[in-house]
Amino acid sequence: MPTWNYQSIQLYRRSLLLSKTKLKSDLKLLF
Secondary structure, three states: OOHHHHHHHHHHHHHHHHHHHHHHHHHHHHO
16 A cells, blocks of 8 residues: 555645534534
8 A cells, every 4th residue: 555545645634624523613603
């Protein structure tokens, strides 16, 4: 497995995590 592939996967997962937490915080702001 090439390293750039691994890095992109890590970035993808990190962005997913960030969007999840952002969604949660946005929901907290709404309610």
